[in-house]
Amino acid sequence: MWDEYLFPASLDEALEMLEAHGGEARIIAGGTDLVLQSQRGQCSAKVMVDITRIPGLDYIEERDGLIYIGAQVTHGQVAASPLIRSRAGVLAQGCGSVGGPQIRNVGTLVGNVVNALPAADGAIALFALDAEVEVAERAGRHWTPIATLYAGVGLCTVDPCAAMITQLRFRALGKGEAGAFERLAKRRALVLPILNAAAIVGLKGNKVERARIAIGPVAQTPFVAAEAAEALVGRTPDEDRISRVAQLAAQAAQPRDSLLRGSAEYRKVMAGVLVRRALWRAVEAASLQEGEDANS
């Protein structure tokens, strides 16, 4: 466990604290994973820098067509947010699947990203939304695509002992666009997924204009099935086409045999099932949206 627990009053102070402890301190927010890791001796940090009392990191807001989510925002808040539910429903569904109510009320979406696990429900939805992440270091802040953060299972390129993620952003889904999240697990709550999948579809007329598919955990990092999604663009999203695209996604996915999650063969087939269901629900929701003003 840690020796010291600090509450910075500002972002700058948080970064100063990290620097002052030269790699011995790290950022903590919800702590739902970090506290366990610390108890089990899997986290060597001696000092915890708790960012939950810094003013101005608790927003979910839309500016110029982009949705911004601050570092303090919990899965529960994302899942319940009317803005997210109407303009990025896939993320509300993903965040609503994390852990159980207690974990969702404490754990943050940014924390879900920092953990860099290929199965994280919130992160899978963010990959489908093609999100960007703002990283704050002593040198300054910059935006980077979410994929650049993932270096392997549990390996985040942002060093939590030297920097922090301040916020996330992605384009709000508009007219003719919708997403859906699917999950298969050993029970209905408090369990890591056997597989999860998120899909986004943008329709124009009866053709797909834009599609994006993310699947976890079928690789070292959240997997974006880009070729499969490409095979949907410009096409009419009928049952046949969606099944074929889902097959392509499943073929590209590389799940492994896992004692707790199941056999590779089962999981590969299931990747196809989940992607097909997610795409189908996304298409249905997008068709409904298309006729309406998406902002209403």
Added chain:
Amino acid sequence: MSNRVVGQSVPKIDAATKVRGQRKFPQDFNMKGQLYAKVVWSEYPHARVLKIDVSPAEALPGVVAILTSKDVPVNEYGINIVDQPVLVGEGEKVRWLGDRIAIVIGESEKIAQEARQLVRVEYEPLPVVSDPREAMKPGAPLIHEERGDSNILKHVKIRKGDIEKGFAEADVVIEKYYLTPHVEHAYMQPEAGVGYIDEKGRVTVIAAAQWSHDDLHQISHMLDLPLDQVREIVPAIGGAFGGREDMYIQHLLALCAYCVRRPVKMVFDREESIRNTGKRHPYYMKYRTGATRDGKLTAVEIELISDAGGYASTSIPVLNNAASFAAGPYVVPHAKVDAYTVYTNNAVTMAMRGFGSTQPAFAYEMQMNKLAEALGVDPVELRMKNLLEDGSIALTGNPMPKGVGIKETLRQAALGAGWREEGDQWIKPDLGTPSAPYRRRGIGVACGYKNVGYSFGFDDKSKVIVELALDESGEVARALVKLGASDQGMGAHTALAQIAAEALGIDYEKVRVALVDTSVVPNGGSCSASRHVYMSGNAIIRACQEAVRKRQEALRTGERRVSVEYEYHGRSVRPTTPYDDENGMCDPHISYGYTSQIALVEVDVETGQTEVLKFLAAQDVGKAINPEMVKGQAGGGVHMGLGYALTEEFIQKEGLVKTRRFSEYHIPTVADMPREFIPFIVEVPDPTGPFGAKGVGEMTTLPTAPAIISAIHDAVGVWIDNLPATAEKVWWKMREKAGMA
């Protein structure tokens, strides 16, 4: 007779103090000057310990003592067979992961924790035996060389009627092999407690226990102390389910206190509790069942093999029970049963809700549902033709005692689920439309029955003291019931207080049940076998009747206190007998509870996932002392059965545990429970029970898994014969059926 207190859903006697957080559980106790202890566990499931080096640990400042086998006066224990070392010494063997090498005692928990990692143990690994069927074979590596040349602990034989004749009469024969897995008890409160020397010099343990008076015998043997020099106090218990019938921490706390003469606290974390304590027995079951064309059972041939793990625990009594229930609650004229329990290097297996009646219930009910399918008969109808009634001859040749309510439980559950009864015919309900095009609905039925009280000639008894305090006018101001009956959380003390209030004719609020402290309360027997309402209830009624008589005397003499002691013996009303060595005939059990359950499920045909939509559970309890608590037992039993059926997998590889956390061992959450749960309380009295009551604690788990698994078959046409029916397992079976695998 109308009852004032019995039959009312009064609040649990400890509900308010538990909700307020005032009631102390074992880990809440702390004593002045207390030390902390940690166990050095075995690292191998089967190995010889070559060398134990405690010196690096001893050198750590703050370490007070490190106990090894040399410190244990009599280094052996065991609830049924004394085959377990308390601590395994140099030259001796570890036989499973839960074996202990040493106990480290330090000034703080942190020091004890650090020091235990410094104890160096050298092992010589031995061949691991992880399948009881392999362990049975001649030449298999022996787990207990000192116990003869076989790993088989016990073989039970039952020969009823003429098995050849029975199968010759059968028009249909179903032959199948079933496997039920290890199950973790998963009580909320991991093992914890304090050991100390009390003011009278007695070695005292505060811990959760199911039968503290039996723990005392084992502890006094281990410490070579007279019984009156040891003491156990049982505070509030955070669940047990059979898992605290054996000692897992009680004797260790006693040993610590005995050796260091200071209070010592020990708490297992969840991983220790899952890795190193007992489990439900896995059973490997071969069933061959014959019936006539019109659905009458003619014969059953059964082989049961149970995995005892590294030590015997109660594997033999569990096997005895399993064999006696192996044919289910049905009249079967011809039967042959061979049941074995076998040592392996897997987790020790022990009592768990059902005590051997749960595993065969899966097999015999699966057989009935397969038979119904083969005969083209409704599963309710098939059962109605064969279920036991008062006086029916059971598998062991005994007539069933009065109060057999199994048909009534099935009738109520089936009608509740929408079955129609037309003469002798039962017609299955329409199941409605599935919630998605890729989902299919199915419904499944199962029955079960379970003994109440200890069996096979055991002198099951409960001793109780009832004390009355009279007010000025001679009315009963307070009644105190003293007995060594642990309340594991299910409400035993509440039910017993209700029985006392009723028998005394006073308000429930005036009755207190004493804390279990072996220096104060008499031996009430084990808190297991669903027995306290029946055994201790009977003792309390009689003690109270005597107290009422004595009060009349006191009114004349002006005495303000009345005290009565009474010991009730089950055999005074229903003597039981052990198995006959040759044919197994006997009168095995004192009393019985009966249950039927029905599950409505939806199965996802693409993923294999099952959702239980609706569940009906009917239990014949004779008389519901507290109806809300009976419903609570039904809900809890079904929850446990649902985990057995669908989600719980305790994974071991060559004796090593792979699921050591609740994030890996998946008990069902509230979200996994049926959306609709309908309990039925059936009251077919047992004339020997208190107010007609039997017992309810265990039987509610029995039919859950076979009901759900049969519903899965009804939905998608595949039988899952080895639990649990995970999504992947159902998916593979569906593929196999479709000819794709």
